[in-house]
Amino acid sequence: MPAATPTLAGTVLRALTPSGDQPRSSWLAVDARGGLLRIDLDDGALTHLGSVGAEDLQLSEPLALHASPCGRFAAVVNVSGQKGVVVDLKSGALTMRLDRGTYNEEVCAFSVAFFRSGARTLLVHATDWNRLDVSDPATGELLTPRDFPRWGTGEPRPAHYLDYFHCGLTLSPEGAWLVDDGWVWHPVGVLRSFSLRRWLQANVWESEDGPSVKELRACDGHWDGPRCFVGDRTLAVWGFGGDASYLVDAVMLHDVESGKLLRWFPGPPRGEFNRDGDFLLVSAKDHGTSVWDLETGERLHQDPDLLPVAWHPAARRFLTVLGDGVLRESGLGGVVRPG
Template identity: 75%
Template structure:
């Protein structure tokens, strides 16, 4: 292994122009070579002049990551990475279901029952009805009704179902309110309120997870505070007192200057990913241990030892993301600024906080993982299938833009309207 010019005993990960090597404060362009994801970092003068190989110096992954992570030092992107593809026999099989009871009504939110292998779904209809749909049997069961006190039906909704299948949370996506409901009775067991401070810029923070045999719900209770509660009773499980920050005085211990946004829980319920932002604004993708938070340190979500910052991006948060392993998160977008993001998927280890690798190509849209392949669904692109190991695109279905993904049944569902729903499954 040759030692990079930066002098660190790590493999070469890229190149800087000599001016960046000499000036730690210089701003940079990212220039792709067109060979895979290979890229150089160039100062403004070298980018204008077209830096030659003689003026470039090799650097390690640590140096490259540190420089790329400087949100306000990026001047732009030159060229683009190579998108790899491989022909396969993969294809999607579609099956349509007509439910006359849904004709004439719109579906405001939809989510899978993830504990069932059959394609069972929950939906919220235009009247506020919470319904369960079993496509195999064609059954439509009303579980409860949402009122104006619960959520604003005229604003976008999000629906979340607990892993045990006993609870659902319905929230206004960029509003301040929501509820948790017991599906067996349709009763509201918790009312959620995250406050009214810039909530319009943040996806509502709520997610269910399993802590041993118990189901828990993590939810925002203020712009900069998350809590965990028992969804059956509403009991608060992370009580802590934090005095407000006073003007012109140092922040109190554990004070968090961070807007919580969309949450993603690891498959085993051990880790939480929060795609929020801080003033500038800069999106900051964070992860921390749910186990430590509940059982060891009530301040874990503020400044605990397991807390890691995976990346920072100017004006960019609540990006597409999903877990592709117990500890590996796939997050869309290469770059450090919303206007300079490159179509790509970044793979992070949420425990160490390290970027493992990345590949180019997946467009900005919903991400899903079936245990083998990564799916990317985006308007104008349809749904593409990607090999996580090689970063190759294996198939693209331009006509498939699904509404939701069922991880247990491994199928997409598309709401076609007038009571017609379409399942789509990947076949070899």
């Protein structure tokens, strides 16, 4: 149902994401001026939490906003840019500046994701084209220190050298597995997974060449595609085929621990993937939003007019920005598995 938020009138929202892990309609947004806003549609409250500046980000370029599961931190990055920042939402203080370098960054989604490790909230983020690190977002402390090898022309390939461009990251529900949808020359997209726990507790080189690293698939010219976890170890990925020019609308289901393709089913278009229980939610331009049964592969529902900007998994609501301070919430009503 559309709802006007008077204090948002005239505000341009540049990025938006669900806030917190509680079942209430709470959202985090960044506006065109770099203001960080919490929008609570259950009680109609709008809270200014801080801001990010033009000295750290190109505010006119596409932004991505990431919120920590605990609700305390946010990361704002230029999707196809070099830099980003981390903000403590309790104090409004900037706690980290992120920089992944300038080597082909324009074709890679900025690698950044919050996760829980025990009682701690941590951040995994790119610090070079071929390097990921884990840091404490409260202090900026680096938790994966290692002397990264360089590979010079004519020299033998050094140990642990990773010839791979890190791109968009996806975390498993319990924060145990990380999926990286990156690429290698010439270019070929290579979807990789590895154990976050091993990386933090056993092997600082796990993200490069540790024993838990699995290559889930390779596809000429295709990376940063639609994907989401639909179980603790099961990843749903869009596209059947091995070449970007000939990919067929379908969902591939991979076990990220073994690296095996479990099964696949045709139909879901390329779009934003989200999970709601036994359902896969797909929002795609020219298709609207559809609901697919993950067990049978059947399409259960389609709304051709719904193209939301975000899905809140705890509140089970979509949010659509209609313009001039008007937001629309949508939920799943009456979707049941046949028979």
